[in-house]
Amino acid sequence: MSLKDELTSVIEKVKDKKKKICILTHTNPDPDAIASAYGLWYFFKETAGIEATIYYDGIIGRINNRIMVDLLDIPIKKARKDYLKKFDYFCLVDTQPGKKNNCLPTYKKVLIVIDHHFEEGAENKGDLIDIRENVGSTAAIVCQYLEEFEIEVPENLATALFYGIKTDTDGLLRDYSSLDEKYYKKLFLNVDYKKLHKIEYPELPKEYFFDFADAITSARIFKDILIADLGEAFVPDMTGEMADYFLRMEGVSLVLVYGVFKDMLYFSIRTKKRGKTLGKVSYELAEGIGSGGGHNKTGGGVVQHPEKNKDIFLDRFYKKFSIEKEKLTTFYTGMK
Ligand SMILES: [Mn+2]
Structure with missing residues (x-):
């Protein structure tokens, strides 16, 4: 069956009875x-006349993401405690059934799953399971849905989808596919640049620079690997932000940044090198003590009970990359 046929049968299923649909993102959505x-929400609106509900759990931490939601009028809300009872169907985006980074219990049947992370033996029970590990962003897959049904993408949605592809592929520089490239270029013509600029370069709170200072002073290097500890992070997304930043340091090709937020240890890993599988590495680093995932050049996750599991996690990281921890030094050692 073609993608369009599969989507059509999903629409037929929900259309007439005006079913209540919940679209769920992963925890702390990016x-x-x-x-x-937002794209899938618009898809249901245009094809089935249904106004779905978008829920997330955790927090929308990063300032850019909060401004994105605000400026582009994205109808996303924090999941209420009793949300499971309110809907007929659930969709998952950028995550999949059984993954620890979403709040949907595994017994719930899913209508649509759209994801581009590797499958970790999830029980993929649903009407339409669309997991494409080779694609750089879930947003590009959603663009394809909209295109299949010849739905015109309004400016705010185009700006959101463009920013989604851009951040996940670092502007078509890492882990991207021809699908990402196609829609990145197509959406580009319809982006609201003023809004995009405000999203990408927002005013930053002082806490941001405080975490930044911690990251810089704690950074330690072994060969081409840099590790930084944020201590208490003011938002979980700070680890990814700092990891991206450190990856720009000359001579560094692999970065680990971690920090604690609400009694959980968040971590992000980045590399410049080809042929890495950091998603898998992250999964293994957190196995049994949390959860991890990602792609080739980026990975991340969360470790529970950092007071006892942080050292286990770090030792696994040292071992994985043959780091002699007594030889870790600051990057400015020997500088004047
Ligand atoms: Mn993604």
Whole structure:
């Protein structure tokens, strides 16, 4: 069956009875998850006349993402405690059934799953399971849905989807596919640049620079690997932000940044090198003590009970990359 046929049968199923649909992102949603949810929301509106509900759990931490939601009028809300009872169907975007980074219990049947993370033996029970590990963003897959049904993408949605693809692929520089490239270029013509600029370069709170200072002073290097500890992070997304930043340091090709937020240890890993599988590495680093995932050049996750599991996690990281921890030094050692 073609993708369009599969989507058509999903629409037929929900259309007449005006079913209540909930679109769920992963915990602490990033721009790709938010944009994909918004795109799927618009898809249901245009094809079935249904106004779905978009829920997330955790927090929308990163300032850019909060401004994105605000400026582009994205109807995303924090999941209420009793949300499970209120809907006939659930969709998952940028995550999949059984993954620990979403709040949907595994017994719930799913209508549509759209994701681009590797499958970790999830029980993929649903009407339409669309997991494409080779694609750089979930947003690009959603773009394809909209295109299949010849739905015109309004400016705010185009801006969101563009930003989703851009952040997940670092502007078509890492882990991207021809699908990402196609829609990145197509959406570009319809982006609201003023809004995009405000999203990408927002005013930053002082806490941001406080975390930044911690990241810089704690950074330690072994060969081409840099590790930084944020201590208490003011938002979980700070680890990814700092990891991206450190990856720009000359001579560094692999970065780990971690920090604690609400009694959980968040971590992000980045590399410049080809042929890495950091998603899998992250999964293994957190196995049994939390959860991890990602792609080739980016990975991340969360570790529970950092007071006892942080050292286990770090030792696994040292071992994985043959780091002699007594030889870790600051990057400015020997500088004047
Ligand atoms: Mn994504």
